[in-house]
Amino acid sequence: MKFGTKKAFINGKIYTSNEKNPWAKSVVTLGNRILFVGSDTNAAMFIDSKTEVFDLQKKLMLPGFIDSHLHFMEGGFSLMNIDLSNICSKKEFQGAVKTYINTKRPKWVVGGNWDHQKFDEKNLPNKEWIDSITGNIPVFVTRCDLHMGLANSKALELAGINKNTPNPEGGVIEKDRITLELTGILKDNAMQKVFEIIPVPSEAECFEALVLAMREANKNGITSVHDVVYPKDYTVYQEYMKRNKLSCRINLIRPINDLENFTKLKIQHSFGSEYLRMGTLKAFADGSLGSGTAWLFEPYVDDIENYGLPMDIITDGRLRKWAVEADHCKLQLMIHAIGDRAISEILDIYEEVIDKNPAWDRRLRLEHVQHIRKEDIYRMKKLDVIASVQPYHLCIDGTWCEKKIGKERLSGTYAFKSLIDTGIKVSFGSDWSAGDLNPMKGIYAAVARRVDGMKFLESWIPGEKISVEEAVKCYTINAAYTSFEEDLKGSIEMGKFADLVIISDNIFEIEPEQIKEVHIEHTIFDGKIVYSR
CATH class of the missing domain: 3.10.310.70 (Diaminopimelate Epimerase; Chain A, domain 1)
Incomplete structure (x- = not known):
């Protein structure tokens, strides 16, 4: 714990993402940790003349958002x-x-x-x-x-x-x-x-990019991210951590072809500090539906000779070999799979990983999971695979998706409710800059399922809508679980990091259509206010 200023946030409506104690009125922080969660009356016992007191005026406070998939x-x-x-x-x-x-x-x-x-x-x-x-x-x-x-x-x-x-x-x-x-x-x-021939950005340009990214994250209430990084990024992140300038926690994810370097250094999952961690490797199974490269069992309706594009590491067997080796070394796997064929093939690989290697808390990840067959939802549950999804993509994809795959195949598209109801752990992210960074838009998409240009109050595949509470958990405690950090963050509980967000409107009470217009009032990272509107 970093000892420092004590802050008391009182008179609020605080959703904690903690199932045992989901609602509170006050939070007291000491330094970068949460000291107390509960009633205003009990919070008064922790307040003294040196405590900074903030009257939330019934505003909604949530755990800081965790974006589990972005760039x-x-x-x-x-x-x-x-x-x-x-x-x-x-x-x-x-x-x-x-x-x-x-x-x-x-x-x-x-x-x-x-x-x-x-x-x-x-x-x-x-x-x-x-x-x-x-x-x-x-x-x-x-x-x-x-x-x-x-x-x-x-x-x-x-x-x-x-x-x-x-x-x-x-x-x-x-x-x-x-x-x-x-x-x-x-x-x-x-x-x-x-x-390969685009000039590598200078160190100064990298620093500028990080500052802009952190500013954008804090403006949107994001206090942790899972970022796919390149070698040049390490220097920038480390330098900013040394200067105590990081305003969000970073999980550094490397491409799976970097496996050899991780195994030589004997790095395992969750290696690092409370600010920078590593030990997750990413691979691609296919492309995207919009580009016509998501790998499907049946051809595209608008291109009947096209089934999508499996990546070369799938077709030549390297991904299967790497996955087994990485898991054996206790490195976490996260694999991009958008099309139903890609998802099925990766689940085959995960089955082999589990069969060949000793049991451990491996937390296998499947990224995007945009078009999935019903039988593979059950397989995900059986294999205990996490679905790391990006809900706001559906607001865009819904305008043209049916033209790509036909109406009959829409039933497994962005199937959030089916995944959650089956007992699969679902975490949310944005895929920024490929998607909108704003978690309010992600929550809106998951709860309302309104597609751009669709008639007012009409939902796209309405049977897959989820509740606000489920969506918030996907952006907080579930996302923390995805990176082995549920004991450190993701919910407002005593002893966890003081990463909090105060928002303009109570998203549990307003109409789903209004959620996307909600603003972040304040973002608290590591016990310090890093953004105020």
């Missing part, structure tokens, strides 16, 4: 790079690129976050849209799901990609079906050649 540093960089998230036409796309080049004078144009499903003609962008605008400035801008990107001719040239370049395993180099010329669209592993 934190990349999210910070997204705030520095070109933003195409609101683009709705070819003309707007061209205009945004031109304006960015004229104002920023960049050596490279990166970022993006575009979504062709928002475009008036729903067509993928083409390098011909921007070649005349960009000239010799290379451009690579990714789709909002990060599984597809658009490269201009200069970027393709620098990456050594031409119309004769074969598709890599687990990737697609898109070509015009008539002319066979490159369109500039690269999917999944095909993007790697471009990523």
Whole structure:
């Protein structure tokens, strides 16, 4: 415990995420830990002349939100790079690129976050849209799901990609079906050649990205994140921890091909401090539905020869081998699987992991779980696999999902209630910058299931709606469990970290439609107020 200022938050409506004591009126903190949770009367016994007292005025307090799946540093960089998230036409796309080049004078144009499903003609962008605008400035801008990107001719040239370049395993180099010329669209592993030649950000740029990311997290009441990191990120995170400048706790997740380094150093899950931890490895089984690369048992309705794209580490057997070895070394596994075939294949691998290795509290994770067969929900429960999902994606995907997979296959889409009712531990995240970071929008999506453009009060697959209480737990105590930290955070209990959030409206009492408009009033991290509206 860090001893320091004592703070008392009284006269509130405090939801604790603690099943034994779900509601309270007061919380007292000492330094970075919670000292007391209970009534105003009993809280008075902990208050003295040196205590900072905050009258919550009946406002709702919750545990600090934990985002269990995002790209934190990349999210910070997204705030520095070109933003195409609101683009709705070819003309707007061209205009945004031109304006960015004229104002920023960049050596490279990166970022993006575009979504062709928002475009008036729903067509993928083409390098011909921007070649005349960009000239010799290379451009690579990714789709909002990060599984597809658009490269201009200069970027393709620098990456050594031409119309004769074969598709890599687990990737697609898109070509015009008539002319066979490159369109500039690269999917999944095909993007790697471009990523390899994009200049590595400077240390100063990395620090700027972290500051922006932490500021955005605190504004949204987020006090912990699970971030997929790159080697350059370690230096930045460590330096900010030494300077006592971190304003959220970071679980550092590495790609599974880094397994050898972890095993050489004998690192296991949950290695680190209360601010920085590691010991989780991530892999990809497939791509995304929006990019047509989620791996399915049946073909896409809008592309009947396409079943999606399994990653090369699935098809060549490396993932199976790595997974067994990582688990044997007590490293946590988290595997991206969106399509029903991908989910099933990963559950097969998890079965083998459990069968071959000694029992331990392994907490296997399945990321996204967007389209799942009923029988695989039962398999997840049997194997005790955590579903790490991103609810706000459904508000976007719901506008076009049926066109991709057909009405009959929607029953297993974003099946939150089915997962929870089966007894599966579900944790929430945002997938930022591929999704909206705001947990209020995530809770709204899970509770209301309203799709962008849908008629008022109409819900998409309403049978999968969950309660506000269930959604809050997914963003707090369940997310803490996902990273082996339920004894440290995720609920408002004596002895846990003083990571708290005070919000503008009581989301347990207002209409579901209003939740997405709720604001964070204050964010308390490590016992200190790091954001006030």
